[in-house]
Amino acid sequence: MEYNVQLKNLSSYIYRGKQPKYVTEGIPVINQKAIQWDTFDKSVLKYHDENKKIDKRHFIKKNDVLINSTGTGTVGRVYHINYEPDLMFADSHITIVRTNEDLLISRFLYYQMRTTQFQAMILNEFLAGSTGQVEFNKSMIEKLPINVPSISYQYKVVNILSKLDEKIETNKQIIANLEELSQTLFKRWFVDFEFPDKNGNPYKSSGGEMVDSEIGKIPKGWECVYLKDIVHHKKDTFNPKKSNELEVKHFSLPSFDSGQYPSIDNVTDIKSNKWIIDENCILFSKMNPTTRRIWVTSYNENFLNVASSEFVVLKSDNSYRNAFIYNICISDKFNEYLVSNTTGSTNSRQRVKPDIAIQYRFAYNEEVSYLLSEKIEPYIEKIKIIREQNQNLTQLRDTLLPKLMSGEIEIPDDIEVNEDELSI
Incomplete structure (x- = not known):
């Protein structure tokens, strides 16, 4: 495993979104409110005038990692687009990260960033001393230290945690x-x-x-x-x-x-x-x-x-x-x-x-x-x-998460995750 590799060396794209021209109908715009832990809330999306051109790089793609980049209480919150999204783009309060999947699987990055330890590191090392509007800027995000195990290990971790997430989503x-x-x-x-x-x-x-x-x-x-x-x-x-x-x-x-x-x-x-x-x-x-x-x-x-x-x-x-x-x-x-x-x-x-x-x-x-x-x-x-079951599944995932990320729990080569076994 490689330790403390800067995110910019593992990514092909790290940029803030674009400030929209708001209208009542048009192209959906992702804002901070939409990005919740475990949830993408489409009900709070706003809209951009489709007659005002937006560079295509700002539009969301599958495997994008979205990071809330301003706002006390929301900064550092992450969401992973693990599906083909509708036409939409991120506003200027969100940073889009596109990893080099040969080096760092985007969903592995998402899981690493959502650990309690990683979130504490963001607040204590990158945002300490911030006053007023908290700003998690592009240069800070580029320098985030990422632990990078082998691609095969990343896939195993993502497989285990994604099965838990899929069961949670099915229950929802x-x-x-x-x-x-x-x-x-x-x-x-x-x-x-x-x-x-x-x-x-x-x-x-x-x-x-x-x-x-x-x-x-x-x-x-x-x-x-x-x-x-x-x-x-x-x-x-x-x-x-x-x-x-x-x-x-x-x-x-x-x-x-x-x-x-x-x-x-x-x-x-x-x-x-x-x-x-x-x-x-x-x-x-x-x-x-x-x-x-x-x-x-x-x-x-x-x-x-x-x-x-x-x-x-x-x-x-x-x-x-x-x-x-x-x-x-x-x-x-x-x-x-x-x-x-x-x-x-x-x-x-x-x-x-x-x-x-x-x-x-x-x-x-x-x-x-x-x-x-x-x-x-x-x-x-x-x-x-079912809500209580989801709470148990979430607690299990959040307990496993840091241990899998650190290698504290070893993953056998032949492990398979049966969804029926996730009924807690």
Whole structure:
């Protein structure tokens, strides 16, 4: 293995992206927000005027490594393009690295850069003393010291870690499908009012009687309710300075953004009050609701469970009601209501007041809601199980990562990774 080889000697291309000419529609532009650990968030992409020419070198290619190059808290974050991307380019806050694959496999570089040790090195050796806007410039990135084992060893490491990543991504797709199934049923029954009538036929389209209400036409026998009427807004406070707990299970915004994996944190590391949560709780963020953060929580009885004060905590009576509340919270109509009731001028300051959020109003029938919950509750419980599996897989990958990179764990020549064995 060669140690501390400068990245510029292993790469064919290291350049910043291009400042775009923003428009509402056009060529997608990758920004810092899009690059999350383990995730490429297309929902936050902006657009460039396609009539304004961009040098083709700025367009993203398969095997590119993207590095967030500015911004406290995001600088150094990396993402690997391991697929043929759509037409898009990176903005000037992102550096594109194209390795010489004969010397350094791009995905191996990605894995090396995402280790805790490498990220700490970036902050302590390259960005130490930075004030104001943190800048990870091209010359710094060119000088990054890379450990370079043989190509055959790189392939073995990438194979093992990629299998874990593929299983995690497959699980994410299963979760997305389950949420879509759940939300499709919810919308059909509680928005389109096509729940089964007494004969098993779709209510509204089969001539079911609709009556006037404060929110428009609703089925006869239904009522208009506020969210606060059917769920408890939980406001029990955890004060870390007055607690005897050593560790807590922490549902934080960063944990949500990194895959909805709550962290186990030392109480001494928590500097502000949190909400206490227990079984059958749903969280939604009151901050910048255009970025949806709705969390169906998994309660861990071995720890005190707490949530960021930026979340609103809704407590249900049971798992059936919880599944119904979750579908209200992930619905487009609820999100539109939150967005329309935000205050504040910038994304970081935009918030909706919890007391206003829980005054969201909708058509409701207790019997129909229970029948729906019987159908969708298994989906939601399955989502919670798969998320926990993904958290275990992520922890396994992150434990293996530095040991494989350093050679602490030897890889047999004939190793094969069976995806069925990754079901933790």
